[in-house]
Every structure is written in C-alpha cells, then in structure tokens.
Amino acid sequence: MMTEIKLLFASLLNDEEKIKEITHWLRVMDRPNGWHYDLDHVWILKELEKAGILPGSTILDAGAGQGIMQYLLASRGYNVISLDFSPRTPPPRSKGIFKIYGEGNVEISYHHPYMKFINFNSKQSEKLLNHLKWKKFKKLPELPGRIIRKINSYIQYLFERLFKNHMKYGTVRYLRAPFHDVPIESGSVDAVISVSAIEHSDIELFNDNIKSLSRLIKQGGLMLLTTSATEDKDNHYDEKVSGWCFSIDSLVSYFPGSTVDFDSKACSDSLLGSNVFMKRLDPYYYLDPNSPFYRKKFQKLPYLPVGIKLVK
Ligand SMILES: C[S@@+](CC[C@H](N)C(=O)[O-])C[C@H]1O[C@@H](n2cnc3c(N)ncnc32)[C@H](O)[C@@H]1O
Numbered sequence: 220m221m222t223e224i225k226l227l228f229a230s231l232l233n234d235e236e237k238i239k240e241i242t243h244w245l246r247v248m249d250r251p252n253g254w255h256y257d258l259d260h261v262w263i264l265k266e267l268e269k270a271g272i273l274p275g276s277t278i279l280d281a282g283a284g285q286g287i288m289q290y291l292l293a294s295r296g297y298n299v300i301s302l303d304f305s306p307r308t309p310p311p312r313s314k315g316i317f318k319i320y321g322e323g324n325v326e327i328s329y330h331h332p333y334m335k336f337i338n339f340n341s342k343q344s345e346k347l348l349n350h351l352k353w354k355k356f357k358k359l360p361e362l363p364g365r366i367i368r369k370i371n372s373y374i375q376y377l378f379e380r381l382f383k384n385h386m387k388y389g390t391v392r393y394l395r396a397p398f399h400d401v402p403i404e405s406g407s408v409d410a411v412i413s414v415s416a417i418e419h420s421d422i423e424l425f426n427d428n429i430k431s432l433s434r435l436i437k438q439g440g441l442m443l444l445t446t447s448a449t450e451d452k453d454n455h456y457d458e459k460v461s462g463w464c465f466s467i468d469s470l471v472s473y474f475p476g477s478t479v480d481f482d483s484k485a486c487s488d489s490l491l492g493s494n495v496f497m498k499r500l501d502p503y504y505y506l507d508p509n510s511p512f513y514r515k516k517f518q519k520l521p522y523l524p525v526g527i528k529l530v531k
Contacts, residue, residue: 220433220529220530220531221529221530222474222476222477222478222527222528222529222530223477223478223479223480223526223527223528224467224470224471224474224477224478224479224480224481224525224526224527225479225480225481225525225526225528226448226480226481226482226483226485226486226523226524226525226526227255227258227259227262227445227486227524227525227526228258228485228486228489228490229258229489229490229492229493229495229496230489231257231258231261231262231265232257232258232261232493232495232496232499233495234261234265237260237261237264237265238257238261238495238499240264240291241256241257241260241261241287241291243375243379244287244290244291244294245287245372246371246372246375246376247290247312247316247372247375247376247379248285248287248290248310248312248313248376249312249369249372249373249376250285250286250287251501251503252499252501253415254500254501254504254512255415255445255524256286256414256415257496257499258445258524259414259415259445259524259526260287260288260291260414262443262445262526263288263412263414263443263445263526264291266441266443266526266528267410267412267443270410270441270530272297272409272410272440272441274295274296274297274387274389275296275297275298275389276297276298276409276410277297277298277299277300277407277408277409278292278297278298278299278300278408278409278410278411278412279299279300279302279401279408279410279411279412279432279435280292280299280300280301280302280412280413280414281302281398281411281412281413281416281417281432281444282302282303282398282413282414282415282416282417282419282420283299283301283302283303283416284303284305284307284337284339284416285307285310285339286414288412288414289301289391290313290316290317290391292389292412293317293388293389293390293391294388295389296387296388296389297389298389298390298391298392299389299390299391299392300321300392300394300403300408301319301321301323301391301392301393301394302394302396302398302401303323303393303394303395304327304329304331304333304334304395304396304397304398305333305334305337305339305395306323306324306334306339306395307323307324307339307393307395308323308324308339309323309393312376313391315380316379316380316383316385316388317385317388317390317391318388318390318391319390319391319392319393320390320391320392320393321391321392321393321394322393322394322395323393323394323395324395325395327395327396327397329396329397329400331397331420331421332461333419333420333461336461364502365502397420398417398420398424398427398428398431398432399424399427399428399431400431401431401432401435403435404435405434405435406434406435406436406437406438407435407437408435408436408437408440409436409437409440410436410440410441410442410443411432411433411435411436411440411441411442411443411444412442412443412444413432413442413443413444413445414445415445415446415447415462417444417446418446418447418462418463418464418465419461419462419463422454422463425473426473429442429473429474429529433529433531436531437531438531439530439531440530440531441528441529441530441531442527442528442529442531443526443527443528444526444527444529445524445525445526445527446465446525446527447462447463447464447465447522447523447524447525448464448465448466448467448470448481448483448522448523448524448525449464449465449466449522449523450466450467450483450523451464451466452466452468453466453469454466454469457521457522464522464523465525467479467481470525470527474527474529477527483523486523486524487519487520487523490520491517491518491520497515500512500515
C-alpha cells in the first residue's frame with residue numbers, strides 16, 4: 220500500500236470542465252454545495268483519470284448519502300456501489316435518469332448517533348429544515364436569488380431527464396452497511412472513493428474502517444478519501460457538524476509511511492485568495508450569522524480540506 224496525504228488547493232478549481240460538470244449535477248439533483256466539495260470532487264475525478272480507471276469499472280462511494288458524486292460517476296459510465304449506514308431511499312430527482320437498485324433501507328444491527336443526525340428519510344426533518352431556513356432568510360434580499368436558482372435547477376433537471384441519452388450511464392446499487400462491515404466480496408471494486416464521510420464515523424473504528432474498505436479493492440486499485448484536518452496538535456470534534464477534524468500527526472499514525480504535503484498556510488491562502496472559491500460559496504454560508512463564512516468576511520477556514528490516496 221502506498222499512501223499520500225495532501226491538502227487540497229484552490230488550483231483544483233481552475234479545471235473549468237469539471238466545475239461545469241459538478242454544477243450540472245448539483246442543479247439536476249438539487250443539492251447544496253459544501254464549501255470544500257468542489258475541491259473534493261475535482262481532486263477525486265482527476266485522480267481516477269490519472270489512475271486510468273475507465274468507464275465500466277466498479278467504484279464504491281463510501282458514505283455516499285445524497286451526495287452528487289455517485290450520480291456524476293454513474294453519468295460517466297461507472298457502476299457505483301452507493302454505501303451508507305444511514306437509511307435512504309433514492310431521491311426523487313434520480314427518477315427517469317439513473318438505474319438504482321439494491322437496498323438503502325434495510326434494518327442493520329450497527330447503530331451510530333450520526334444516522335439520526337443526518338436522517339435522509341424523514342419528510343418531517345426536511346419540512347423543519349425548510350421552515351427554519353425560511354424563517355431565517357425571509358427578511359433577506361437574497362430570496363429572489365434563491366427562487367431563480369430553484370427554477371434553474373428544475374430546468375436543468377428537465378433537460379437532463381428529457382434530452383440526455385442515459386444508455387451509457389452506469390448503474391447505482393444502494394447498500395446499507397457500516398464501513399467496518401461491508402457485505403461484499405474482497406477485491407470486487409476498482410476503486411473506493413469517499414467524500415467527507417470518514418470524519419463522521421466512530422473514531423475508535425478508524426483503522427477498522429480503512430482496513431475493511433481496502434479489502435474491497437482489487438490489487439492495483441485505489442482508495443480516495445476526502446476529509447477535514449486541523450493545524451492543532453490534537454484531533455478535535457465539531458459538535459455542530461458532528462464530525463472530527465484530524466491533526467496531521469494522527470493522520471500519519473493512521474497511515475504509517477505515507478507521504479505528506481501539509482503546508483496549511485499555503486492552502487488557506489490559496490483558498491481565501493481565490494475568486495472562484497468565493498464565487499462558488501453557496502449563499503447559505505454567507506447569509507447565516509452563525510456560519511464561519513458570514514458575509515464573506517473571514518480570515519481563517521473552519522478546517523483544512525484533505526485528500527488521502529491509497530494505492531493497493
Ligand atoms: C457529510 S455526509 C457526506 C455525504 C456525501 N458523501 C456527500 O458528498 O454529500 C457523510 C455520510 O457518511 C455516512 N457515514 C458516516 N460514517 C459511516 C460509516 N461508518 N459507515 C457508513 N456510512 C457512514 C453518513 O450516513 C452520511 O451519509
């Protein structure tokens with residue numbers, strides 16, 4: 220196993236083609252964009268291309284949730300195993316575009332508080348969220364912008380559904396299981412990718428999770444994980460997002476012998492100085508007074524975006 224740990228820099232955002240593709244799927248699936256998700260997505264797509272993992276290959280998305288990566292990969296012709304321990308049903312916007320099979324909603328014996336925190340299935344939680352958002356944003360001049368974005372998103376969805384050829388799209392198989400206990404054969408996938416999920420798992424199981432996910436990869440295949448890091452000496456837990464920020468020392472201890480590129484100042488300078496990064500921040504980040512990006516006046520990133528690549 221060869222491992223590289225690196226911070227994700229703003230230069231990734233210069234890949235206009237990939238940014239366009241990401242925007243398309245955010246709109247089609249009507250998903251918000253996490254502040255570092257463009258970096259995560261572009262980095263993963265570049266690494267898959269570099270490794271020559273071709274359409275038709277099987278990619279497991281670990282902690283896929285409702286994220287767009289699984290759908291973007293399927294649209295590129297990969298067959299995706301969409302793994303998550305939270306119960307899920309396919310989102311309405313996937314209908315008529317993707318062939319989704321498998322089971323995202325079976326009972327499992329493993330339980331973790333995050334399954335309740337995220338709650339993908341509950342109509343009630345969605346209603347509550349919309350209500351809170353509405354309360355918070357109704358006085359703000361941003362509202363017409365939000366309506367226009369909703370309309371654009373629906374138009375793009377209709378365009379994708381009615382006019383795109385889905386014959387070449389790969390399948391998406393939903394699988395409900397925890398990372399440390401995945402009921403599929405060893406060596407059955409070409410790559411494992413994971414967008415911002417490992418930090419929400421039980422930290423005591425970190426090594427078990429990595430071992431279990433690498434078991435699934437064919438010899439020569441790769442694992443690409445994105446996660447959050449801190450410059451501090453110790454890991455810290457962020458209650459608000461229910462997730463860990465890993466210190467560089469602990470990442471190195473999880474992946475002994477890895478090569479590390481961790482210039483945190485250069486990384487945050489690149490992002491804070493990037494017009495593309497600022498332009499692509501979703502409005503809920505700079506409109507929410509509790510957000511670290513409120514009014515786009517911020518000096519420091521809440522945490523550092525990291526990519527971890529393992530070659531088997
Ligand atoms: C922050 S969400 C990210 C979802 C998605 N990757 C995206 O890009 O939007 C983290 C996801 O990881 C899942 N998850 C966290 N720990 C897990 C574990 N140990 N086993 C399986 N799924 C896990 C959660 O249920 C959740 O869907």
